[in-house]
Amino acid sequence: MKIGELDIHWLSGGKMAFDGGAMFGVVPKALWFKKYPANEQNQIATDTDPMYFNIEGKHVLIDAGIGINRFTEKQKRNFAVEKESFVIQDLAKFGITPLDIDYCLMTHLHFDHATGLISVQNGELVSTFPNAKIITSSTEWEEMKKPNIRSKATYWKENWEQIEKQVTTFSQKMEVLPGVSMYHTGGHSAGHCIIEIESKGERAVHLGDIFPTHAHLNPLWVTAYDDYPMDSIFAKERLFQKWMDGQTWFLFYHDAYYHAIQFNENGEIIRTVEKKGSE
Numbered sequence: 001m002k003i004g005e006l007d008i009h010w011l012s013g014g015k016m017a018f019d020g021g022a023m024f025g026v027v028p029k030a031l032w033f034k035k036y037p038a039n040e041q042n043q044i045a046t047d048t049d050p051m052y053f054n055i056e057g058k059h060v061l062i063d064a065g066i067g068i069n070r071f072t073e074k075q076k077r078n079f080a081v082e083k084e085s086f087v088i089q090d091l092a093k094f095g096i097t098p099l100d101i102d103y104c105l106m107t108h109l110h111f112d113h114a115t116g117l118i119s120v121q122n123g124e125l126v127s128t129f130p131n132a133k134i135i136t137s138s139t140e141w142e143e144m145k146k147p148n149i150r151s152k153a154t155y156w157k158e159n160w161e162q163i164e165k166q167v168t169t170f171s172q173k174m175e176v177l178p179g180v181s182m183y184h185t186g187g188h189s190a191g192h193c194i195i196e197i198e199s200k201g202e203r204a205v206h207l208g209d210i211f212p213t214h215a216h217l218n219p220l221w222v223t224a225y226d227d228y229p230m231d232s233i234f235a236k237e238r239l240f241q242k243w244m245d246g247q248t249w250f251l252f253y254h255d256a257y258y259h260a261i262q263f264n265e266n267g268e269i270i271r272t273v274e275k276k277g278s279e
Helices: 020-024 073-078 087-092 111-117 138-145 229-243
Strands: 015-019 043-047 051-055 058-062 103-105 118-121 124-127 133-137 167-170 173-177 180-184 193-199 202-206 249-251 258-263 269-274
Touching (some): 015 020, 020 043, 058 173, 103 173, 111 118, 133 138, 133 180, 138 167, 202 229
Parallel strands (some): 058 103, 103 133, 133 167, 202 249
Antiparallel strands (some): 015 043, 118 124, 180 193, 249 258, 258 269
């Protein structure tokens, strides 16, 4: 899709299935199931699709997918991994190699977003995008390196040790490139952040995992994975009020049915970019 002069492309970062109850927290299944279907194991389909765009000659990724050959067989079963990453192949369609990536903008560093930053080469773990600046919030980076008893299940040392020298952090806000800014929100994780993209008067926002699928439109519908759910709720209320204007595109990383949606001020869908093959 186009945002002003920018072409935004979704890359296939992998397909997983998360427990529906975990993805919708305290919301009863009788409610969320009407908006997002589940399989017989009560799992919902979720993609892990990074976005790629070129701005002022710089090649930019938003998040990184789940990578290739990074999960054990047990992890594949537990996380219901249906397909691993095709990010490298998708970039190749545009004549882009991993060496060409200049920036990786990370909404947060949970394994389903950050594992693709690291690749296996000749039995060793190496940076997938060795020339890129990897940008995340300072709070997120500190917890990545020193996770607590809860977060250590999703912040893997194998996902940061090889990229440490590439990481640039910010506190509350950072304009990475003209028209591309990152903001710290917290909520899903203490260091979670969102990304705003503006070009020629058009705008898109990527709310990461505080708005993981279109079915999480209700501000109160947050995942059980959110470490600070009230922060997610307050951030959604604030950001929805600001950007549900009938013009701003909301971009999705996890949604299995939509790449992007525009909402009016009443939260009604007015335009969509649907995924191929979605129903």
